[in-house]
Amino acid sequence: MRHILFSLLLIYTTCFAQDQTEAYKVPVSKSIKIDGSIQDWKSIPYLSKNFGINLKPPYTDIMSIKMAMDQEHIYLLLNTKNHVGAIKDEAFLKILFDVDNNKATGSDENLRLNKYVKAPGFEYAIPVKLNNKAVPYYDIYNISKKGTAPKKVVSYSADSIMNASKGNYMEIAIPFAKILKDEHTISRIIFSEVGQESNWKDAKSYLNMNIDFSDRNKKEVMSVEEKVALQEKLESSFSVAWIIVLGLGLSLFWPAIAICKKAGFSSSLAAVCIIPVLGPFIFMWIICFNNWKLHSSFCAQEGEN
Secondary structure, eight states, X not given: OHHHHHHHHHHHHHHHHHHHHSOEEOOXXXXXXXXXXXXXXXXXXXXXXXXXOOOOTTSOEEEEEEEEXXXXXXXXXXXXXXXXXXXXXXXXXXXXXXTTSOTTSSSOTTOBSSSSOBOTTOOEEEEEEEOTTSOEEEEEEEOOSXXXXXXXXXXXXXXXXXXXXXXXXXEEEEEGGGTOOTTOOEEEEEEEEOOOGGGTTOGGXXXXXXXXXXXXXXXXXXXXXXXXXXXXXXXXXXXXXXXXXXXXXXXXXXXHHHHHHHTTOOGGGHXXXXXXXXXXXXXXXXHHHSOOHHHHHHHHHHHHO
């Protein structure tokens, strides 16, 4: 028995360790719009909850990042501070995309994110800036051609990036059509909080991740909002289930006492008499509705098929 338990523990810890090294799977959303409201971001998990370093004015400080997508756009929600009085028309955030997750293609080794950090193997750079009214905008640059200067592809503002109406948030929409092709599923991305030169040596100023965009190509995939709604439904069903189990148990308790007395057993064993009836029912209900990782995986797979 000990060997079996140890084997199960080893399998679990191995799986957990592998999960930590996998690419971040971007959740699909069917409700996010660039409209100045952050209510539609409630179901979206953090890509980085404690991003960057604590920058002081006049530098825009990014405190957290959320990421979601639909079939056409990547969406980012930045929680910021200091941006109202921050430096204008200079990048406060740089985003680099290695769209094919291949360091052998894209920018050459001489391209730098700044004077301390080289950026080989990237295809696109997106600097995010503020205009004179502290309204954010961004440009997309193609940096994939070795030995040539970055080429501006397009600029976006207004309907693609804006400040939230409440709180220090910025919503950003980046169209897939400008950076990723359908065959690109996992990309390497660097988020760089710019600040001043003295901050560029701090590793906390950078977030380097592999990002999994594969769900965007699937015809039927469960959105993060649908998953949350399903989870709430399961939790509600689980609570109702225990009420049913308790009610059923109480309703069977007195008949069980009578059966025990007829069989010559002590009435204190009535609870034992109920176990054969309630046991399988409780076991199956827990398997179906308990919030286990295995169950969540099955739910997600069902939505993706």
